[in-house]
Amino acid sequence: MELTKLTALELAAKIRAKEVSVSEAVEAQLEQIEKKDSLYHCYTSILADEARARAKEVQKQINDGTLTSPLAGVPVAIKDNICTKGIPTTCSSKMLEHFRPPYDATVVECMNAAGTITVGKLNMDEFAMGSTTETSYFGVTKNPRDITRVPGGSSGGAAAAAAAEEAFLTLGSDTGGSIRQPASFCGVTGIKPTYGTVSRYGLIAYASSLDQIGPIARSAADCAAALDVISGSDKRDSTCVDREHYGYLNALTGDIRGMKIGMPAGYFAEGLDEEVRKSIYQAADVLRSLGASVEEFDLKGVKYAIPAYYVIASAEASSNLSRYDGVKYGYRIEKFEGLQEVYKNTRSEGFGNEVKRRMMIGAFVLSSGYYDAYYNKALKVKALIKQSFDEAFEKYDCVLGPTAPTTAMKLGESLSDPLKMYLGDIYTVSVNLAGLPGISVPCGTDKSGLPIGMQLIGRPFGEKEILRAADAYEHAE
Amino acid sequence: MKAYETVIGLEVHVELATKTKIFCGCSTAFGGAPNTHCCPVCTGMPGTLPVLNKKVVEFAMAAGLAMNCTITQKCKFDRKNYFYPDLPKAYQVSQLYLPICRNGGIEIEVNGVKKTIGIHEIHMEEDAGKLVHDPWEDVTLVDYNRCGVPLIEIVSEPDMRSADEVIAYLEKLKLILQYLGVSDCKMQEGSLRADINLSVREVGAPEFGTRTEMKNMNSFKAIARAVEGERKRQIELLEYGKKVVQETRRWDDNKDTSFAMRSKEDAQDYRYFPEPDLVPIEISDEWLSEIRGRQPELRDEKKKRYEKEYEIPSYDAAIITGSKRMADIFEATVAICHKPKEVSNWLMVETMRLMKEAEMDSEELNLSPEKLAALIGLLDAGTINRPVAKEVFEKVFKEDVDPKEYVEKNGLGMVQDEDLLVSTIERIIAENPQSVADYRSGKEKALGFLVGQTMKAMKGKANPGKVNEVLKERL
Known part of the structure; x- marks a missing residue:
């Protein structure tokens, strides 16, 4: 039996049944990382000693009955923009290369309390800005399905690790598609929850009004189990709302009879790869065969989602990333004359080009005289997108479409044409702008064997519906 | 220009x-x-x-x-x-x-x-x-x-x-x-x-x-x-x-x-x-009406109330309410001794003088309402006379002493022994024939001198009213 092939829930069940010890699971995972990571480079740091020590502790708690969570004993990995106490949290940036947070993110506390074991931190696009993981200061992550391809981004390390069995379950973050798009490119499942479902405390901000943490795994059920662990209000994040009775895992009944699914006709027009289009239509047929109704409809307003997204996200990023100034923590230039040079040279050297590009866009759109033309207009577009989704959800339980217009690009193809890269976010960014939950589920491959992902979008806090549909779809195949 | x-x-x-x-x-x-x-x-x-x-x-x-x-x-x-x-x-x-x-x-x-x-x-x-x-x-x-x-x-x-x-x-x-x-x-x-x-x-x-x-x-x-x-x-x-x-x-x-x-x-x-x-x-x-309901009485209202309810002069009310701290002490003291005029006087005169001496801001004032009220009580009961009260007040202001204890410990209470008073006055009259003659010839000022001599002889602890009364009788 190859342990690392199991899903997180399968492994936890074996641990509970004493068929496998937590230490065996951790060793198997570390061995797989050892074997594969020099090739794929999913990790920015590997916590072998910490994981081994913690495995014993968790085993003890399972044995004495104090740990009964469905994920107890499962090795997991965390995207490197989520703070882990005393452990480097770099955002894959030179700026935070040596930053060790003095605290754990709320999601990390939740996972620890549920008995998971963190085996490492995962590579990403620098400060989560990018769609390929190529903007990482520590080098690119390769797509385990084809190492000449990108894994997607920004949670490229998280998706690739799940795909390469270098982790059973990972936590990523999604601001404009950063969980769903890499999940789609690597052939795994990833969910971005409704804004406000998961605490952002300890998530190093890119765009605060859009960022959400979510799980990536090899099954919808694993994602549901992880979401059960990390959801809930947090007194340290006032944008995180209080909702009782999450019970995502229990919602996976396999029964989607009568579920109404809408497919935005506009999603299947120009710019969409033909093979991707075909796969989504086939997936729609599968969902129909399970008893759901699927029909096309007209989703208005999403046309301007990409410019609106890049205006809002960049504006917030320009403010959020101003704190990296060489004064308090992180990188600081060694030689300087005066304060202005500390700022200028630290930031010039500490940040990569994509981050600088977005901070400049952001500073521009917020500057006096341009605020109304850009930022305010983008907020109006955001409101319109929310409204057209609200209208769609009066008729449908979820919205089905592609996650990305293409399968994974070749390495090195994207960064030279950022505008083209931005357009690849067309199906994902509107979900963040509207604050909705979205899940990417593998739905076949193209002719070169590259994974294709379908996206199910739910109504606000409608995670149960999209997880149920995703789970039912997985089992239908 | x-x-x-x-x-x-x-x-x-x-x-x-x-x-x-x-x-x-x-x-x-x-x-x-x-x-x-x-x-x-x-x-x-x-x-x-x-x-x-x-x-x-x-x-x-x-x-x-x-x-x-x-x-x-x-x-x-x-x-x-x-x-x-x-x-x-x-x-x-x-x-x-x-x-x-x-x-x-x-x-x-x-x-x-x-x-x-x-x-x-x-x-x-x-x-x-x-x-x-x-x-x-x-x-x-x-x-x-x-x-x-x-x-x-x-x-x-x-x-x-x-x-x-x-x-x-x-x-x-x-x-x-x-x-x-x-x-x-x-x-x-x-x-x-x-x-x-x-x-x-x-x-x-x-x-x-x-x-x-x-x-x-x-x-x-x-x-x-x-x-x-x-x-x-x-x-x-x-x-x-x-x-x-x-x-x-x-x-x-x-x-x-x-x-x-x-x-x-x-x-x-x-x-x-x-x-x-x-x-x-x-x-x-x-929430808004809860906050509105909790608004305390502000200075202008308080000043008006002092004039009306406590009948203290507008000028005094303005000075006392000109500091939140002072107003708090005033009200707390009045609540104990029910003598607003007396409390106001102590604040307006002695407190102001001592604060000026110490270059103190009124918000730093740390005067105990209980002790001020106790002092006023001692004065009112005739236990001490006014000059002694001023001395005790200074101690209360500077060292936060307990007025009653301080008066007892230092024997500052007024002498209630009438025979002692009479014999002292007879002695003073005998020792100051010139002043006695002046008074008798109509020089009212001489009486003040004789009162002063008597008070001095009794170490300041006589009741000044009583001294006046007895002196006049004997002259």
Whole structure:
């Protein structure tokens, strides 16, 4: 039996049944990382000693009955923009290369309390800005399905690790598609929850009004189990709302009879790869065969989602990333004359080009005289997108479409044409702008064997519906 | 020279008296070793988020209601972005678009003339840290203790026309805030700081002149001098046919003049936008009326009540209510001894004298109402006479002694032994034949001398009324 092939829930069940010890699971995972990571480079740091020590502790708690969570004993990995106490949290940036947070993110506390074991931190696009993981200061992550391809981004390390069995379950973050798009490119499942479902405390901000943490795994059920662990209000994040009775895992009944699914006709027009289009239509047929109704409809307003997204996200990023100034923590230039040079040279050297590009866009759109033309207009577009989704959800339980217009690009193809890269976010960014939950589920491959992902979008806090549909779809195949 | 009018508006920053900071649980206490009142949130560590202290909203609402403002029931925070080492996030969380209070005003009185000064808005924001330059090592260090201490900024309309009006406005503001308990308003600790916007124009001119701004003034005296100095400087410029430049200036109180800091062209673009880490604040009607119901009696009402209820003179009522601390002591003492006139006298005369002697601010006054009431009781019961009472009061004021214990321990009680009094007086009469003769020939003054001699002989512990009475009998 190859342990690392199991899903997180399968492994936890074996641990509970004493068929496998937590230490065996951790060793198997570390061995797989050892074997594969020099090739794929999913990790920015590997916590072998910490994981081994913690495995014993968790085993003890399972044995004495104090740990009964469905994920107890499962090795997991965390995207490197989520703070882990005393452990480097770099955002894959030179700026935070040596930053060790003095605290754990709320999601990390939740996972620890549920008995998971963190085996490492995962590579990403620098400060989560990018769609390929190529903007990482520590080098690119390769797509385990084809190492000449990108894994997607920004949670490229998280998706690739799940795909390469270098982790059973990972936590990523999604601001404009950063969980769903890499999940789609690597052939795994990833969910971005409704804004406000998961605490952002300890998530190093890119765009605060859009960022959400979510799980990536090899099954919808694993994602549901992880979401059960990390959801809930947090007194340290006032944008995180209080909702009782999450019970995502229990919602996976396999029964989607009568579920109404809408497919935005506009999603299947120009710019969409033909093979991707075909796969989504086939997936729609599968969902129909399970008893759901699927029909096309007209989703208005999403046309301007990409410019609106890049205006809002960049504006917030320009403010959020101003704190990296060489004064308090992180990188600081060694030689300087005066304060202005500390700022200028630290930031010039500490940040990569994509981050600088977005901070400049952001500073521009917020500057006096341009605020109304850009930022305010983008907020109006955001409101319109929310409204057209609200209208769609009066008729449908979820919205089905592609996650990305293409399968994974070749390495090195994207960064030279950022505008083209931005357009690849067309199906994902509107979900963040509207604050909705979205899940990417593998739905076949193209002719070169590259994974294709379908996206199910739910109504606000409608995670149960999209997880149920995703789970039912997985089992239908 | 033409006749000019000065136009002044103020932006006053007030540190609120909450126990904890605006977005985290750190202490707001003044002082403390550098960087001991901070945490990952107020030092802007990556990944941290602010959570609003509800008390800050309540204090801002209370201030707004007391200044007759409209409360913005749906308000929110914005980010003001700029780089400075004392600002760890490189943005200050403040309110630009929807400040919590708007369109208010307070009444001031200068030389008997009443006038309303408009309040444009009051907004909530966080304070920054403090840079400390070490000239020895030639390095600058940052202390983040003040970082995240809650502030309100009170922005007036340009309604003031003289330094006297500015001071009257500030005095009034300070009293309102102290009465509300929302700030201690200690200027020397920086909990009340004012920026002065000032312009001049010819009397009757329809438009305002070009204004300058003087930042972070922290004493009333300096403010008065700065207003006067800047007024003169601007008029001089205009008289010589020059123009006033819109700029920020720094008032140097030692040199009695101001210096240009930065012009409008150098003004920073703060790139304000809504703070995405905080949810909008919704103030329900219930919450608003709860705060309204909790508003304490403010100075003007209190003064009127003192005149009516306690029948003390308007002048005395004004002095006592001119300090929240003094008014608190007055009311607490009256509640025990029910002698408002007597309490007022002790505060107006002896307390004022001793405070002046000690160069003490009335807010620092630490006089126990119980002990003052006890002292008044001793006097009233005839246990001690008034001169002794003054001596005991000084001890109460300075050393917080218990009046009863002190009188007993030092044997200061009045002598009640009538035989002793009579025999002493007979002796005094025998020893001072000249004074006796003077009195008998109609020189009333001589009686005072004889009373004094008797009191002295009895070590000040006789009842002066009784001495008078017995002396007159014997003469």
